[in-house]
Amino acid sequence: MRETSVAITWTAALLTSTVGAALLFSARPGINWAIWVAAASISVILSRVVGRKQLELPLLVLLTWATVLSLGLAVSDNGMIQFLVVISDAMLLGLAVVAVGSESWSALSAKMLAAVPFLAPFRVWRATAYEAADAPRSISSPRARSVIKGTLLSAPLVLILIMLLGSADPVIRWVTNRISAWLPDWSFPPRLLFFGFLLSITLGANSISSRQIGPKLPNMPGLARTSTIGLTEQRMMLWSAEVVIWLFVLLQAAYLIHPPPVLVDSGVTFAEYARRGFGELSFAVTIVGAIILILEYTRPTDTTERDRKMLARLELALLVALELVLVSAFRRVILYEQAYGFTTGRLFPQAYMVAMSLVLIALAVEVSKGSISVSFGRRVAEIALGVFTVLVFWNYEAWIVNRNIDRASQSGKFDWFYARRLSRDAIPTLISRHAELPPDARAGIEAWLDCTPLPAERRWFEWNRSVRAADHALRSWNKAPCFHTPPAAALSVSTLRERHEIAPTCRAPFGEPRSLVSSGGARSSALPDASRQMQASS
Numbered sequence: 001m002r003e004t005s006v007a008i009t010w011t012a013a014l015l016t017s018t019v020g021a022a023l024l025f026s027a028r029p030g031i032n033w034a035i036w037v038a039a040a041s042i043s044v045i046l047s048r049v050v051g052r053k054q055l056e057l058p059l060l061v062l063l064t065w066a067t068v069l070s071l072g073l074a075v076s077d078n079g080m081i082q083f084l085v086v087i088s089d090a091m092l093l094g095l096a097v098v099a100v101g102s103e104s105w106s107a108l109s110a111k112m113l114a115a116v117p118f119l120a121p122f123r124v125w126r127a128t129a130y131e132a133a134d135a136p137r138s139i140s141s142p143r144a145r146s147v148i149k150g151t152l153l154s155a156p157l158v159l160i161l162i163m164l165l166g167s168a169d170p171v172i173r174w175v176t177n178r179i180s181a182w183l184p185d186w187s188f189p190p191r192l193l194f195f196g197f198l199l200s201i202t203l204g205a206n207s208i209s210s211r212q213i214g215p216k217l218p219n220m221p222g223l224a225r226t227s228t229i230g231l232t233e234q235r236m237m238l239w240s241a242e243v244v245i246w247l248f249v250l251l252q253a254a255y256l257i258h259p260p261p262v263l264v265d266s267g268v269t270f271a272e273y274a275r276r277g278f279g280e281l282s283f284a285v286t287i288v289g290a291i292i293l294i295l296e297y298t299r300p301t302d303t304t305e306r307d308r309k310m311l312a313r314l315e316l317a318l319l320v321a322l323e324l325v326l327v328s329a330f331r332r333v334i335l336y337e338q339a340y341g342f343t344t345g346r347l348f349p350q351a352y353m354v355a356m357s358l359v360l361i362a363l364a365v366e367v368s369k370g371s372i373s374v375s376f377g378r379r380v381a382e383i384a385l386g387v388f389t390v391l392v393f394w395n396y397e398a399w400i401v402n403r404n405i406d407r408a409s410q411s412g413k414f415d416w417f418y419a420r421r422l423s424r425d426a427i428p429t430l431i432s433r434h435a436e437l438p439p440d441a442r443a444g445i446e447a448w449l450d451c452t453p454l455p456a457e458r459r460w461f462e463w464n465r466s467v468r469a470a471d472h473a474l475r476s477w478n479k480a481p482c483f484h485t486p487p488a489a490a491l492s493v494s495t496l497r498e499r500h501e502i503a504p505t506c507r508a509p510f511g512e513p514r515s516l517v518s519s520g521g522a523r524s525s526a527l528p529d530a531s532r533q534m535q536a537s538s
Contacts, residue, residue, distance in 0.1 A: 008050045009131070009210050012043040013203035020202075021195035023461045029073040029082050030462040037070035037089055040202055044096070044209045051210035058099050058108060059209075065385070066092035072392035077424040077466040081392055088385065094120030097205050101215035108217075110377025115218050124204030131207045163189055229298040231307055237295065238314040241288055245321040252328045278336070281329035282353060285322045289360060292318065296372045312367050319364045326353050326360075341415055342403045344422075347396055355387045395466070397426040405433050414441035420448045424455065424470040431473040449474070451482040 016039045023032035041063035048055055069092070072085040094116040099108060166172045229237075292315050299311070330353050337346055362379045366372045401419060408414035414437050419430060427449075434445050455471045458464070 005047075005050045005210055006131075006134075009047045009206045010203065012046055013199055013206050016040050016043045016202045017195050017198040020198040021191050025191045025194045028456075028458060028462040028464075030458065030464040030467075031071075031074040032461040033073040033086070033089075034067070034070040035461065037093070038067045040093065040205070041067050043202060044205050047206040047210040048100075053101075053210070053213060054103075056099075056101065056103050058102050058105055059096055062092050062096035062099065065389075066096070069389055069392065074463060075393055075465050076395070077464055077470070078397070079423070084388065085392060088388065091116055093205075097124060097208055098217065099215070100208050100212050102217065103215075105378065106375065107215060108378055109374040110381050111374075112218065113381060119218055121201075123208060124201055126204070127207040127211075128200045128204035131203055159189070159192070227298065228300045229295060230300065231303060231311075234295050234299065234311060235314070237291065238311065238318060241291070242314060242318050242321065245288065245318060245325060249321055249324045249328070252324075278329040278332040278349065281325055281332070282349060282356065285325055285329075285356060285360075288318065288322055289356075289363060292363065292367070293372065296367070308370060312370070315367045316364055319360050319367070322360055323357060326357050329353055337403075338407070341407060341413070341418075342400045343418060344396070344400065347400065351387055351391060355383050358383045395425050397422045398429040401426045401429045402433070405436055408438055408441065409436060412438050414438055416441040416444040416448070419445065423466075425466045427452070427470040428473040431477055446480070449477055450480045 016036070019039050020036045024036055044063060045055065045060075048059075066089045069085055070089050073082050076082065091113065095108075095112065097120050098112065098116060102108060162172060162176060166176050295311075295315075299308075303311075330350060333346055333350050333353075359380050362376060362383070363372075366376050401422070404414055404419070416437070419426065430445060431449065434442055434449075437445060452474060454474050455467045458467065
């Protein structure tokens with residue numbers, strides 16, 4: 001049975017590493033990342049099943065979440081999202097290796113996340129070294145053990161010698177070139193080194209999964225309580241924060257009925273007033289939430305039950321006020337978007353506010369129990385990862401374009417200069433709805449689309465839904481000749497005022513000053529006119 005387990009552990013690691021070396025090396029991000037993460041997760045689970053070990057819930061959840069999140073590279077073409085997906089997958093897979101043998105979530109804490117980038121590679125490579133040294137002993141026949149051990153020692157030597165001598169001998173060079181041609185785009189030997197790196201990771205992870213019975217979690221020392229804050233000081237801090245926060249909440253509620261005095265006859269709209277300070281409000285909520293945690297941690301150990309209940313009531317009332325402040329901040333962002341349009345810089349603060357609201361609810365649950373447990377940090381990490389997962393699979397850039405076009409139909413304003421900075425996730429929506437744009441913005445978008453190249457040809461394992469949709473949309477676009485005119489040329493006066501810019505003078509190529517904005521609803525004729533002028537001049 002042990003020989004079968006070792007054989008499957010090695011076979012699964014070799015197959016997973018081969019898949020990774022074939023699909024990931026020198027390839028564009030796409031479905032290939034999800035294929036490899038799924039293969040690595042299945043390999044770990046298979047090794048544990050063959051080793052007759054229990055499949056714990058934390059291990060299954062972490063591997064499943066990593067696999068689901070890896071699909072983000074096949075869904076989005078946003079470089080920042082793709083980078084964060086890879087980092088998150090690495091953390092989830094590393095945490096799964098560290099958590100092997102843990103039967104419940106209660107054994108996992110947020111403090112382990114800081115140790116995962118260092119502890120997981122160390123354990124994996126140590127297990128790989130053990131498997132490599134133990135492989136010959138798992139073979140029952142002494143002669144077979146000698147042959148395998150000799151092969152493991154000789155193969156690296158032969159490969160190194162071939163790499164060194166290939167440049168000095170034409171025959172060896174010819175043979176290595178034919179082997180490289182037979183293996184499609186194998187990029188030998190860099191891809192071989194990448195294969196070895198993946199094998200060192202997957203083999204160690206499979207070995208830990210197959211051999212480890214109980215949990216071997218790191219002994220994370222708790223923070224030493226070097227000082228405490230007295231009950232009087234804690235009551236004063238909570239009451240002072242309570243008064244200020246609740247006063248702000250009551251003022252915001254009053255403004256819904258009657259505008260604040262500063263706005264009366266001042267020429268400042270309520271949207272312009274309300275948009276100010278949503279970042280400061282979010283930061284203030286974060287600070288007060290952190291202060292509550294500090295007060296809970298530094299509370300004297302001899303606090304009576306009556307004092308604890310009194311402080312808990314103050315903290316719960318403060319948390320309710322903080323939730324209302326977040327509602328006010330969220331509403332300010334909405335008013336800001338209605339006045340100035342939708343952007344990722346305004347959407348991400350809203351996502352943070354949603355996550356922070358859920359964190360405050362989790363903190364209220366802990367306060368109501370009487371103390372902050374280690375599970376609170378894990379819940380915060382789960383909330384953050386959950387919100388990020390929603391952003392990964394939600395094409396928020398297409399949503400932003402849709403909302404801005406809907407807004408432009410009423411206000412006549414569309415910041416196409418910002419729209420062209422979005423990733424290819426937004427291109428299909430821009431093309432399908434460009435006819436609904438105001439004439440000036442439509443001319444700018446059309447000129448930009450005319451100069452946007454088609455995505456590069458991709459292999460099957462580099463498939464990406466966003467890139468494929470952008471490719472189909474661009475191929476359906478009736479392109480005009482591309483002229484690299486200044487991007488600001490098509491900006492309307494209203495858009496420039498909104499962006500606090502000054503409209504530049506635009507000259508058509510080889511002609512007098514003209515506008516790139518057509519007066520009709522059809523596509524702007526400025527660029528075709530420039531094309532005819534160039535033909536006439538030639």
